[in-house]
Amino acid sequence: MSRLSHIFRELGRSLYRFPGTALGALLSLALLFLLFDLFWIAAATTEQLYTRLISQLRMEAFVAEHVIDTEIPPLQDAIAHTEGIIAIEYISREKAREVLHEMLGTDLLIGYDSANPLPRSFIIEFESDALNSEDMASVCEGLSGFPEIAEVTYSQQWLKNAEATRVIIKRFGLALGVFILLTAIISSVNNIRLMTRARTEGFQQMRLLGAGRLFLAFPFLIEGMLISGLSAAAGWLAINYGSHQISLTQIEIVYPVIEEIVIFCAAAAALGAISGYLGIRKLLR
Amino acid sequence: MADEIVADIQNVYLGAARNEGIFRNLNLTLKAGHTAIVTGGPGSGKTSLTALLTGVGFADEGLVEVFGESLRPRRIWAINRVRRMIGGVGGIFGLVPSMTVAENIAFPLVITGLSKRRRQAKLLKMLTEFSLLKKAGDYPRTLTRVEHTLVQFARASIGDQPLLIIDEPSAGLDQATTARIFEFLIKASLSGRALLLLCSDAPAHDLPNSDIYHISNGTLE
Secondary structure, rough: HHHHHHHHHHHHHHHHHHHHHHHHHHHHHHHHHHHHHHHHHHHHHHHHHHHHHOOOOOOEEEOOOOHHHHHHHHHHHHHOOOOEEEEEEEHHHHHHHHHHHHHHHOOOOOHHHHHHOOOOEEEEEEEEOOOOOHHHHHHHHHHHHHHHHHHHOOOOHHHHHHHHHHHHHHHHHHHHHHHHHHHHHHHHEEEHHHHHHHHHHHHHHHHHOOOOOHHHHHHHHHHHHHHHHHHHHHHHHHHHHHHHHHHOOOOOOOOOOHHHHHHHHHHHHHHHHEEEEEHHHHHHO | OOOEEEEEEOOOOOOOOOOOOEEEEEEEEOOOOOOOEOOOOOOOOOHHHHHHHOOOOOOOEEEEEEOOOOOOOOHHHHHHHHHHHEEEOOOOOOOOOOOOOHHHHHHHHHHOOOHHHHHHHHHHHHHHHHHHHHHHOOOOOHHOHHHHHHHHHHHHHHEEEEEEEEEEOOOOOHHHHHHHHHHHHHHHOOOOOOOEEEEEOOOOOOOOOOEEEEEOOOEOO
């Protein structure tokens, strides 16, 4: 029985003598991690939805009536060089008429060909980094300063509301993450404590014979690691099974990639090791 | 090895009050190959003496040195080193309930990291010497009082620990086993190991190079 085999024997003894505690710990942690996984997926899906919605956001700058058509290209060029703008499209009166026709299904300007009252405008598309209320307000202010621009419009309030919702989701996710982390640690620590309590006498004897703290603690660190790591993996397996049973047509669900899941399980295992140490710490004093 | 100081206790005070403590100016020097027999009634401090020598308890005042290491709180590494060189039987020493007889006996060698082959050889020798071969796979809860003591003796000897602390060596043992135990102790003493025997009364068997002390009122006489 080498030191290593002793460590694994002790681990086996612990699991063999307290299978209910070990299974209980595994299931409760798996449920906690499953909850976390579900929120992770929900947050990623919401983020993708948000990005998609935001990417469709455009700003429209209306050209003043006094601007003659020959002044349009240099004006378009000047606007295109504004920071954060990725593309700009000029909408002439004729194009505006076509758009209106498409929207309404009928041409309201039949007979008014020479006196098209629709305004000319620029449809402005932004870089993804600039798609936020602060940058867009700044661009809006800049464009309003042009004498050739009569008015600038975009969905300002909608953008603010979307951003506020995103912040709330992020904060809730963070709070939930911390809550689950704490619950997982406390649950693991208590399980390890339960398992070690019945073995206090044995620990004391082993210490009296000169066994080091790490030597005694190691089986419990591994146990914590195993239970926590397996629970995290079980949570993802449940998600994987569920994802094959459910198919949504309206929303594309965003699942983490395999590397992220591996990192998550490894982090959960590390968390378990810390819990294992905390669980046995009192006994090693 | 001979005359090498194994344990040295100098001017030790232990307990809440200097005049009413467990030990008051306790002095004891134990050399290799020598035996100190400490007698005393219940509550006289025999177990506290074991606790001092194993780093379980610490002196309030004075010096406790075992194998040249000063035993003080927080010196975990030194205490563990010292504990690995002590073989203990009875008193605060017991068996690990979750380990088999063989595992209990071999445990001191596991801690020191001895190779499996040498460990197995030593284990077999101990199991044979203490007639425990048939009990090797049993757990302590199934053992008789005598077997329990024999397992402890086997564990205290497997690593040739230079210091043996035996609390009530013949407690609960029949005459034949007691004689066998003392035979073992004589051999251990002659091989250069230091022995500390803690008993209620002086033992009926003689041990080589032994001094008898009586512990009372917190001092050794």
